Amino acid sequence: MSEGNQVYIAVIGAGGVGRHFLHQLTHLTHTHPNLSLILISRTSKSLRATDPSPGLSLSTWEADLAASKQSPLTISQTIHFLTETHGHCILVDNTSSPEVANAYPEILRRGISVVTPNKKAFSSDLALWKAIQESSYRPTTPYNTRGLVYHESSVGAGLPIISTLKDLIDTGDKVKKIEGVFSGTMSFLFNNFAPLEGKGGKWSAEVTKAKEAGYTEPDPRDDLNGVDVARKLVILARICGLEVENTDAFPVQSLIPKELEGVGSGEEFMEKLPGYDRSMEEVKNEAEKKGKVVRFVGSIDVERKALKVGLEEFDKGHPIAGLKGSDNIISFYTERYGSNPLIVQGAGAGGAVTAMGVTADLIKVIQRLS
Amino acid sequence: MSEGNQVYIAVIGAGGVGRHFLHQLTHLTHTHPNLSLILISRTSKSLRATDPSPGLSLSTWEADLAASKQSPLTISQTIHFLTETHGHCILVDNTSSPEVANAYPEILRRGISVVTPNKKAFSSDLALWKAIQESSYRPTTPYNTRGLVYHESSVGAGLPIISTLKDLIDTGDKVKKIEGVFSGTMSFLFNNFAPLEGKGGKWSAEVTKAKEAGYTEPDPRDDLNGVDVARKLVILARICGLEVENTDAFPVQSLIPKELEGVGSGEEFMEKLPGYDRSMEEVKNEAEKKGKVVRFVGSIDVERKALKVGLEEFDKGHPIAGLKGSDNIISFYTERYGSNPLIVQGAGAGGAVTAMGVTADLIKVIQRLS
Numbered sequence: 029m030s031e032g033n034q035v036y037i038a039v040i041g042a043g044g045v046g047r048h049f050l051h052q053l054t055h056l057t058h059t060h061p062n063l064s065l066i067l068i069s070r071t072s073k074s075l076r077a078t079d080p081s082p083g084l085s086l087s088t089w090e091a092d093l094a095a096s097k098q099s100p101l102t103i104s105q106t107i108h109f110l111t112e113t114h115g116h117c118i119l120v121d122n123t124s125s126p127e128v129a130n131a132y133p134e135i136l137r138r139g140i141s142v143v144t145p146n147k148k149a150f151s152s153d154l155a156l157w158k159a160i161q162e163s164s165y166r167p168t169t170p171y172n173t174r175g176l177v178y179h180e181s182s183v184g185a186g187l188p189i190i191s192t193l194k195d196l197i198d199t200g201d202k203v204k205k206i207e208g209v210f211s212g213t214m215s216f217l218f219n220n221f222a223p224l225e226g227k228g229g230k231w232s233a234e235v236t237k238a239k240e241a242g243y244t245e246p247d248p249r250d251d252l253n254g255v256d257v258a259r260k261l262v263i264l265a266r267i268c269g270l271e272v273e274n275t276d277a278f279p280v281q282s283l284i285p286k287e288l289e290g291v292g293s294g295e296e297f298m299e300k301l302p303g304y305d306r307s308m309e310e311v312k313n314e315a316e317k318k319g320k321v322v323r324f325v326g327s328i329d330v331e332r333k334a335l336k337v338g339l340e341e342f343d344k345g346h347p348i349a350g351l352k353g354s355d356n357i358i359s360f361y362t363e364r365y366g367s368n369p370l371i372v373q374g375a376g377a378g379g380a381v382t383a384m385g386v387t388a389d390l391i392k393v394i395q396r397l398s
Numbered sequence: 399m400s401e402g403n404q405v406y407i408a409v410i411g412a413g414g415v416g417r418h419f420l421h422q423l424t425h426l427t428h429t430h431p432n433l434s435l436i437l438i439s440r441t442s443k444s445l446r447a448t449d450p451s452p453g454l455s456l457s458t459w460e461a462d463l464a465a466s467k468q469s470p471l472t473i474s475q476t477i478h479f480l481t482e483t484h485g486h487c488i489l490v491d492n493t494s495s496p497e498v499a500n501a502y503p504e505i506l507r508r509g510i511s512v513v514t515p516n517k518k519a520f521s522s523d524l525a526l527w528k529a530i531q532e533s534s535y536r537p538t539t540p541y542n543t544r545g546l547v548y549h550e551s552s553v554g555a556g557l558p559i560i561s562t563l564k565d566l567i568d569t570g571d572k573v574k575k576i577e578g579v580f581s582g583t584m585s586f587l588f589n590n591f592a593p594l595e596g597k598g599g600k601w602s603a604e605v606t607k608a609k610e611a612g613y614t615e616p617d618p619r620d621d622l623n624g625v626d627v628a629r630k631l632v633i634l635a636r637i638c639g640l641e642v643e644n645t646d647a648f649p650v651q652s653l654i655p656k657e658l659e660g661v662g663s664g665e666e667f668m669e670k671l672p673g674y675d676r677s678m679e680e681v682k683n684e685a686e687k688k689g690k691v692v693r694f695v696g697s698i699d700v701e702r703k704a705l706k707v708g709l710e711e712f713d714k715g716h717p718i719a720g721l722k723g724s725d726n727i728i729s730f731y732t733e734r735y736g737s738n739p740l741i742v743q744g745a746g747a748g749g750a751v752t753a754m755g756v757t758a759d760l761i762k763v764i765q766r767l768s
Contacts, residue, residue: 055570060537167430167768187740188558188565195558195758200425224715345594350715353738364750368723370557374730374740381734388565395766398537 033398035060036080036113037390038067038106041122042093045145045181048383049122054086056387062398065089066113069106074098080113103131110140116397120386121146130156136163136175141397143389145181145382150266151259154273157266176393181385183210183260184356184376192372193267193360201364203268207327208358209351210260212377213251214324216243216354222312222321224344231308232301239298243354247294252283254324254337261326261335268330281338283308283324315341321349347371403768405430406450406483407760408437408476411492412463415515415551418753419492424456426757432768435459436483439476444468450483473501480510486767490756491516500526506533506545511767513759515551515752520636521629524643527636546763551755553580553630554726554746562742563637563730571734573638577697578728579721580630582747583621584694586613586724592682592691594714601678602671609668613724617664622653624694624707631696631705638700651708653678653694685711691719717741 037053039046050068057063064083068075075096077083085092101109110117119135121128121144129149132142133156150157165174183189196203209215221234229237235252238244244251258275265272272278282289284297285304291297315322320341325348327336342349351357356376359369375381407423409416420438427433434453438445445466447453455462471479480487489505491498491514499519502512503526520527535544553559566573579585591604599607605622608614614621628645635642642648652659654667655674661667685692690711695718697706712719721727726746729739745751 052569056568059568062537167432167764186565186569186734188562188742191561192558195556195754195761198426198429198761199422199556199754199757201754345720347717347720347743350717350720355738360744364556364754365745368725368745370742370744372558372740372742373717375735375738384565384569384571384734387569391565391568392762394537 034062034064034081034115035394035397036064036066036083036110036115036117037120038069038110038117039065039120039122040069040106040125040128042068042070042089043122044379045382045386046122048379049120049386050086050089052383052387053390056391057086060391060394063394066117067101067106067109068093069101071100074101076109080115103127107131107135107138107140110135111138117141118143118390118393118397120144120390121149122383122386124148126152132156132177133159133163136160136165136177139173139175141175141393142177142179143386143393144177144179145185145386146179147182147256147259147263150179150182151262152274154266154271176396178389178393179263180389181382183263184358184372185378186381186384186388187356187358187372187374187376189264189358189372190267192370193264196360196362196364196370197268201362203330203360203362205327205329205331205361206264206268206358207325207348207361207369209323209348209356210257210326210358210376211251211324212354212356212375213238213243213245213248214257215351215356215376216241218321218323219351219353221308222315222323224321224349228312230302230305232298232305235301236298247297249284249294249297254280254282257324257326257337258335261328261337265328265330265335268328270328270330270333270335272335278335279338311339319344323348323351347373404432404434404451404485405764405767406434406436406453406480406485406487407490408439408480408487409435409490409492410439410476410495410498412438412440413492414749415752415756416492418749419490419756420456420459422753422757423760426761427456430761430764433764436487437471437476437479438463439471442470444471446479450485473497477501477505477508477510480505481508487511488513488760488763488767490514490760491519492753492756494518496522502526502547503529503533506530506535506547509543509545511545511763512547512549513756513763514547514549515555515756516549517552517626517629517633520549520552521632522644524636524641546766548759548763549633550759551752553633554728554742555748556751556754556758557726557728557742557744557746559634559728559742560637562740563634566730566732566734566740567638571732573700573730573732575697575699575701575731576634576638576728577695577718577731577739579693579718579726580627580696580728580746581621581694582724582726582745583608583613583615583618584627585721585726585746586611588691588693589721589723591678592685592693594691594719598682600672600675602668602675605671606668617667619654619664619667624650624652627694627696627707628705631698631707635698635700635705638698640698640700640703640705642705648705649708681709689714693718693721717743
């Protein structure tokens, strides 16, 4: 803990999450006067501070960026710009770009810290995960100027999932199983399709409703294929020490009917989906007969090193069955917590809560740097 | 973040939580080689390291302490011992002693950090809370050598309650209401007395069962008076910025019948309790008639600055109604999270999970110091 250190912040991505983040950063500067925003980088252009202190204006960044004639920066140019700023730099990557993610190891080796909701960096090939870990600061390294890396929002947005899991592991607890609803879209779909009370709508109608309410990706198949949930499981499993190669290394159930996998557009897919309502109705009724409800969940059996994504039936009294809206719920079964898991629940998607996880991580990095 | 800094740890209290903490500390030294335990202090005796590096042995501390002829240390002697150790010191207070708590401001002003589950320090008179805040490190202080203070386990043991609340506030969310079951004892009592399914036992029988299972204090009145829950509310309310004077400043319902308040011993209290079963039975039936269940909860209405501890009725589908065993559940209603709160749930008492919160805090302080 040294005193009065200036911390320089560079932001890539200023859309949904990025915009919320910059708003929260403004709030943060009231309590942390040593922060200085030096770069906002988008695909189309960039805005660089001519003088790192005081840096860019947080009250006028939007107009300043709109007026900026500075060209967009490549990753190498961004790294070059940051290394020329002498002092502690933190890169806030609000994109989901694999290109930026691939550069994390180099960025960290140059002593630049990374804070991000970018799932790609931590759920793609194991080699990238390992490179990121090896390139970042660890207390067992006797001397280094490596960057720190925090990515709370890569799972469950602002919910304290990754920090809780790390606390459990770092304090010596044995995590046995992690189970939960990791997708806000899937949560919304199944809470409406197979509610605890009432009948629920037809599957295709619920998908349409979710799409219209903005709960799905532009092409709903990007949610229905289960890959988003699989990515989150990979991240948590790797934190538990499991060497999961990638999302293809374990069973991931896709809710896209086989016959519609090759369909060209999202619109065509939505048109044809009602033809497959019967099979989902059967799944719902099968559970109902046993007094249960069906939900789309991910689970990690840490001891058996087994990951799984797909439909499961739950008793109506189970916390997963009782979920509301588009909430996530994640249960940690550990040696210390015994038969009743530690549970975290709440909105797991959305610009403001995702940015919250990013900003909270940023605070932790700043506290470690200053 | 400076390199290779040794961090010195002093522990007060080596009983229930303290013993678990020292076990977890052993685990921690594998990943944090720069830790050195220099003092274990109990009421009856102490064990001081003659050489701060490597310090005391974590594998033989129990036998070494038993064999130690070193007299117990007063608080002033402890502070003197720590200030003579040149380097970063962290005091881990595993007691519930108000005397140790009262010394926090002086300890922090001397640059010693404090990590503790001690509720007294943060829920007693407002003046002590303010002195602790003013004496500890803040990023707005341009230069200082003040200590850090972390106390996750003062509410909900190892559950991420305080860290989550701070993240919400620090990132600019507006916390509107906090509500929950904050006492493992009360949770156990009401989950059995008024279960979701079945009738549940008589009130006095459930108190006896809880006492025999070790879920209550030696004198169950120390749980039934509601003060433990009130203390936790005071802590969370103050973090939200409410200047709550102490636990007398708001309504706290006691479940000790008026007539039994003056009874001498816990044994006599337990003997006479069955005579008051009828009134609790009426409370249960009253809720049952509405299709609800009764629970003992605490709530903070942040906007109206209103705290309340006592019995409330909940719909059977409410997460508070569905709680199991002796679990805690805490719901944060905020502007960002909207109508569905952020919920944290799990065991909120017990040596191992309380120590986990302490150890996780210690890691955070070490990360900020080294």
